[in-house]
Amino acid sequence: MTDALDIDLAPVVAEQPDPLLFATVSGAHLYGFPSRDSDVDLRGVHLLPAADLVGLREPEETRSRWGYLPVRAESRTWGRDREGVEMDLVTHDLRKFVRLMLRRNGYVLEQLLSPLVVHTGEAHRELISLAPGVLTRHHAHHYRGFAITQWRLFEKTGELKPLLYTFRVLLTGIHLMRSGEVQAHLPSLLPLVEEAPAYLPDLVAAKAAQEHGKAEVDQGRVAEDVERLQKTLDEEQALSALPETPAAYDALHDFVIRVRLDGPKG
Structure with a gap:
């Protein structure tokens, strides 16, 4: 390591x-x-x-x-x-x-x-x-709240870092609700969550070059994808086999x- x-x-x-x-x-x-x-x-x-x-x-x-x-x-x-x-x-x-x-x-x-x-x-x-x-299934609240905070930061700054954080926590939450596994590594989540946007590997590559770089993205499309993943997280929480307590x-x-x-x- x-x-x-x-x-x-x-x-x-x-x-x-x-x-x-x-x-x-x-x-x-x-x-x-x-x-x-x-x-x-x-x-x-x-x-x-x-x-x-x-x-x-x-x-x-x-x-x-x-x-x-x-x-x-x-x-x-x-x-x-x-x-x-x-x-x-x-x-x-x-x-x-x-x-x-x-x-x-x-x-x-x-x-x-x-x-x-x-x-x-x-x-x-x-x-x-x-x-x-x-x-528990209520861990979805943690990831939902974290995603909202990071998305607002992205809207304010336009930086790539909070945008990647937004996608990462949504995918982590969705995968957790489905599998009971805590997986925080975004590249590993991409094949596990079929709803993950196809452009995420390009954003990861861009982030490697600059910690606080701007996100060169279609903001309308990105907003739609974030909203879609938020809805998916809600649905998976309702369906999750994880316990209440x-x-x-x-x-x-x-x-x-x-x-x-x-x-x-x-």
Whole structure:
């Protein structure tokens, strides 16, 4: 994974003040349309000591860190005008992350299930095994809302990035409602969702060249396709075999207690 991004992320993980249960790459690299100057978005879970949760001080349940990482000299083949890449790391304490999982939050599930793994362990693998038990048909609301937000941003800016985000989340939501699988990688979704517009590979290729480039598209046609996919998501939510409520609440409750008391294992 680090070879694919041409950077070594292990030191970032090692310097965190509390143990990380996992760290994965999210953002455009996970979604399948990074640009040559895309930041690296690291997401994960840290484990606070039990004492931090029972005292008077507010625990640091969410941590954010920004940095600038060097790129190996032999891998500078993109025509970069710099010798590094921006990185941001956001982690939640285990309890907060699991609570987010139980709130039909597709974003944290995509982080958990990302195949771009920087750091993992037994707790990460067990949490992945529990993830299907939080999926419900109401996750469609997450993807519908995210798509609306990104579409409005596209209408305001005309940039390709929010347009690709709009299509990506709609296709992720449709596929999830049909299959029960969280798939965030847009190129992988194209053959899985037959309603995907045929021009999306061209937009992905255009995005690779420029992070904030304008979208050279027929806006009327694009608007029709977005509306069509929104309707498809509505229909698939109504037909979905996914349950109404999470099934894994008790198992996740026990998991959080056990990992907190016993600590992470490799």
